[in-house]
Amino acid sequence: MxxxxxxxxxxxxxxxxxxxxxxxxxxxxxxxxxxxxxxxxxxxxxxxxxxxxxxxxxxxxxxxxxxxxxxxxxxxxxxxxxxxxxxxxxxxxxxxxxxxxxxxxxxxxxxxxxxxxxxxxxxxxxxxxxxxxxxxxxxxxxxxxxxxxxxxxxxxxxxxxxxxxxxxxxxxxxxxxxxxxxxxxxxxxxxxxxxxxxxxxxxxxxxxxEENLFHYFFKMSWLMRLPEVPLFGPGTNYVxxxxxxxxxxxxxxxxxxxxxxxxxxxxxDSKNTLEEVAKVISETLGSGKLRKVPEDEATSTAAFQPEEWACLSIDLxxxxxxxxxxxxxxxxxxDGLVSNIESIVEEFKEARQLLPVRIFLFGPPAVGKTTVAQKLCHLYKIQHITINEVTEEKVTHWVSGSAAYSQQELRCPLVEIYGKRFKKAIVDASEHFSEKEVAGAQAALDNIKEHWEINGQLPEHQLFEILQEKLNSNPCRNQGFVLDGFPNTYDQAKSIFSDEDALDQDRRFQQPVCNQEITPEHIFVLDGPDDFLIKRVQGLPQSAVERTLYTQEEFLSRLQRYRQLGASYDSVVDYFDELEIHPEYIDVSTADPEYRNVVKTITELVGQPKNYGLSPEELEQEERRLKEEEDQKLALEAAERKHRNEVALAEMALQYEQWQKDLVEVKSQEEELEEALALPLRNYLMKNVIPPLSEALLDCSKIKPEDPVNFLVLPHCRARTISLKGEAGANQSSSLPVQDIPGIRRQSGLEPQLLATPLL
The missing domain is CATH 3.40.50.720 (NAD(P)-binding Rossmann-like Domain)
Structure with missing residues (x-):
């Protein structure tokens, strides 16, 4: 046991x-x-x-x-x-x-x-x-x-x-x-x-x-920052x-x-060369193109460590x-990586959490969809998709592959169709096209010209195919996209996002089945009052009006059509509701030119970017930007402190000056008060004190008594002294001893004290 x-x-x-x-x-x-x-x-x-x-x-x-x-x-x-x-x-x-x-x-x-x-x-x-x-x-x-x-x-x-x-x-x-x-x-x-x-x-x-040795090829293909993935050396070695x-x-x-x-x-069991491995990774994740560069650049550009490149250089x-x-x-x-690349790419994305962010922005004209979309694309490093630009890009590609149409022949109709100029010149004719691609481009352009002559616009199904092709492209599948303002109706959304194969299998459920690879995960409806939108358009400069075609008649017509579509039984929002992708409604009714609140709301709901983050160059640029912001913040704080100190010093100087003025005023008032209080006493002294005192001083100067103070203070002493002087004559003393003067006595060896009341 x-x-x-x-x-x-x-x-x-x-x-x-x-x-x-x-x-x-x-x-x-x-x-x-x-x-x-x-x-x-x-x-x-x-x-x-x-x-x-x-x-x-x-x-x-x-x-x-x-x-x-x-x-x-x-x-x-x-x-x-x-x-x-x-x-x-x-x-x-x-x-x-x-x-x-x-x-x-x-x-x-x-x-x-x-x-x-x-x-x-x-x-x-x-x-x-x-x-x-x-x-x-x-x-x-x-x-x-x-x-x-x-x-x-x-x-x-x-x-x-x-x-x-x-x-x-x-x-x-x-x-x-x-x-x-x-x-x-x-x-x-x-x-x-x-x-x-x-x-x-x-x-x-x-x-x-998440890959290790081969991560460089996966990363460069996924990012698509370069039109061609670098392949160091010939790549003919078996790995x-x-x-x-x-x-x-x-x-x-x-x-x-x-x-x-x-x-x-x-x-x-795989017997693949390094070039075959890099090529299939680039085709599945990126542009599908390789660019051979000298082998020594593998380590000099820090793409690989020397030991890593030694491993990738093996030929066995x-x-x-x-x-x-x-x-x-x-x-x-x-069978190896090349034969199973689709599954391995999905593993890579899941392990690295490189998940696409798919957003659909919808709302009335002039509500700010394009501005918000551009900010979201910059933040999440994803593709900005508008139906006009996508169609222009595709038609330009067709024109570059067909010799039957001149640049001028298609440029004017496209201006009328899309309401904007052709942004791109015809692609260089030296670009390689296969016979099949040339035939396809020729047929597509014939179809465009035919429908333009009949209806004055492209066939709707062709617009859908162009948009689907764009949404299925590697940049959109890798990073994601912001779909700006299209589709507009329930039927358009169904035609673009429905998965027909799955729909045939689940038709009994009578529920829309979407293509998970291209259907947006986040739906945001930006909306605002008509009056607010009209005022916003009226405040646009003339150049912006010409670029956006927001003339008064055109704008009001588009706004009315949007309101009608929104009030219909089956709107584009209803389509996503049925898919249980419930829209988030964001009010745009306040003046916010940078749309900070709108972008903040969306990013809080969508979450953090799920990508590689910033490149070394972007990191350096971001560090410079943050340093500049920090320097500006410190400079602003220093300027504010200096201003506060200057204001405080100025206030203190004003307070001190005011205190000095108040002090002078108080002293002046005190002097005036003293003069006012002293006026009755002065009159009394001039009438009752000064005359006898003046007489006493004259007598004192004549008689020169032994104790002048008591002589002046005690009137009866002074009178007696004067009389004694008169009796004694010129041979006698001019004054009496202190102890002999009436009104003065000694007490216990102390100095003589006045017994009479002073004059004053």
């Missing part, structure tokens, strides 16, 4: 560097593998019981990562146990607890990862005696260790190499460490009583999901490849089957017989 439990428990598998491209998807694949029930030894009852039980996982994943466990858990949707940058001692304990150790060095461009793998195999070998059961060590290496290997028959152009040639493999100097580590792992097979079952899996260049999930399937079979072969090639034809004959792999892309 215990042995059965031990057999049924999930095998614990260690995988290094789960944060990296291929290790991540290998771990994800193995974590999703379930135990395969064997029916040979079990009856039907056991089978029925097992079918009712949930599937048991076959493997338990343990790994290392530079990311924290919390960050890694948010990014991964499979169970695992993660160790973030463990020490060697900690890592050894983890390895000893695992049944299978997988070291992936296929992406290792530095010595650090290879040194760690070398240490791991050495440490496990040293601890081998303590193993309770046999362990497996799988080294996932790279076919770059075969880069210089020549086939046995060098004269045969179709000769290929197989696993049997692994002893003859020759590596590039940059991959010498990979080669040595492969040999170290293979040597374990020669150790007697070795408890480590070792394998080397030489992986082809990996592709799939051995494998999808990351198929590589994980190879490892699953190695773990489960334990093959006798110790060296296994992991490549798919490999045949993996072991995985074909001995393994039971559920191939996802056995």
């Amino acid at each position: 215990e042995d059965k439990k031990q057999r049924n428990r999930p095998k614990r598998i260690f995988i290094n560097d789960i944060h990296k491209y291929s290790s991540k998807y290998i771990a994800q694949f193995l974590a999703g593998c379930n135990v395969k029930e064997s029916s040979e030894d079990e009856g039907s009852e056991t089978e029925a019981a097992s079918s009712s039980r949930p599937a048991q996982p076959a493997f338990e994943i343990v790994g290392t990562s530079l990311d924290s466990p919390e960050q890694e858990a948010k990014q991964r949707n499979f169970p695992f146990k993660l160790y973030c940058s463990p020490t060697r001692d900690e890592l050894l304990q983890v390895l000893l607890q695992c049944d299978v150790v997988v070291y992936n060095i296929s992406e290792s461009l530095t010595k650090q990862e290879i040194e760690e793998a070398t240490w791991a195999i050495t440490a496990l070998q040293a601890e081998m005696d303590s193993f309770q059961s046999r362990k497996m060590f799988i080294l996932v290496s790279t076919v770059m260790t075969w880069a210089l290997t020549k086939p046995r028959d060098s004269e045969d152009p179709d000769a290929f190499l197989t696993e049997e040639d692994f002893r003859r493999r020759r590596q590039l100097p940059k991959f010498r460490d990979h080669y040595r580590l492969e040999n170290d792992v293979l040597k374990l097979r020669k150790v007697k009583k070795c408890k480590i079952l070792s394998y080397v899996v030489a992986s082809g260049l990996q592709y799939g999901k 051995p490849m494998i999808h990351v999930h198929d590589l994980a399937g190879v490892l699953q079979n190695v773990i489960e089957l334990k093959p006798r072969s110790k060296y296994i090639l992991a490549v798919d 034809r490999l045949e993996a017989f072991i995985i074909k004959d001995s393994f039971n792999i559920e191939w996802r892309y056995e």
